[in-house]
Amino acid sequence: MSAVGVPNRDFFAASALDVAPRLLGARLTHETAHGAVTLRITEVEAYVGDGVDPGSHAFRGQTRRNAAMYGPPGHLYAYFTYGMHVCANVVCSPAGEASAVLLRAGEVVEGVEIARERRGLAVAERDLARGPARLVVALGIGLDDDGADLLDPPFSLRLPEDQGPSATGPRTGVSGAGGSDGFPWRFWVPGDPTVSPYRRHARAFPDAKT
DNA sequence: TTAAGGATTGACT
DNA sequence: GTCAATCCTTAAT
Numbered sequence: 001m002s003a004v005g006v007p008n009r010d011f012f013a014a015s016a017l018d019v020a021p022r023l024l025g026a027r028l029t030h031e032t033a034h035g036a037v038t039l040r041i042t043e044v045e046a047y048v049g050d051g052v053d054p055g056s057h058a059f060r061g062q063t064r065r066n067a068a069m070y071g072p073p074g075h076l077y078a079y080f081t082y083g084m085h086v087c088a089n090v091v092c093s094p095a096g097e098a099s100a101v102l103l104r105a106g107e108v109v110e111g112v113e114i115a116r117e118r119r120g121l122a123v124a125e126r127d128l129a130r131g132p133a134r135l136v137v138a139l140g141i142g143l144d145d146d147g148a149d150l151l152d153p154p155f156s157l158r159l160p161e162d163q164g165p166s167a168t169g170p171r172t173g174v175s176g177a178g179g180s181d182g183f184p185w186r187f188w189v190p191g192d193p194t195v196s197p198y199r200r201h202a203r204a205f206p207d208a209k210t
Numbered sequence: 211t212t213a214a215g216g217a218t219t220g221a222c223t
Numbered sequence: 224g225t226c227a228a229t230c231c232t233t234a235a236t
Contacts, residue, residue, distance in 0.1 A: 045217070057232095065232060078223070082218050083229030089217085103218060133218055171217080212236075222224075 049098025
């Protein structure tokens with residue numbers, strides 16, 4: 001790759017499956033009037049569209065909600081779910097092709113106090129961005145940011161100098177895609193304390209362990 | 211126009 | 224371990 005650190009647009013033009021593991025360890029910054037919060041990404045999940053992936057919002061083609069997934073790569077796809085939560089994705093693949101990487105968990109490495117103010121003062125530091133909806137709150141991302149360019153202010157993204165180890169496994173929490181195919185859509189940093197604990201009664205897959 | 215479900219989380223037994 | 228909250232999006236009348 002070219003410059004270590006800042007990815008160019010081409011980096012995201014690949015399939016989400018290709019981009020996802022390389023996003024592990026990347027640092028995403030969101031700057032607001034309150035200050036900057038930087039997140040070290042520790043867990044992601046890949047989604048592709050158009051009939052390939054039953055768990056993807058783009059499985060049945062483009063709709064108003066998932067329009068950002070079909071947009072240019074390197075942008076943000078933010079959506080609302082469960083009546084109370086927002087999740088954030090990094091759009092991949094060239095414009096016109098639906099694929100994205102869901103940010104599932106990370107560690108706040110800058111702006112901890114800001115993140116804690118948003119999440120709650122009693123929240124443990126490792127829990128600030130552990131989980132997709134929590135991560136969004138910690139970073140201060142909202143539905144308004146849907147379609148925003150992650151390579152331009154107020155956002156910025158930096159890749160790790162060295163690609164650390166990564167583990168893969170099937171999804172959790174997605175209807176229709178968890179146990180059916182078992183395809184490893186999910187990537188995380190092995191052993192990292194901020195990787196979301198698979199609650200729900202769903203048992204962890206025996207396949208991938210740290 | 212109406213109905214059903216969800217890429218989750220937090221609280222409670 | 225189990226369950227409810229809550230509202231937007233999508234699919235079906």
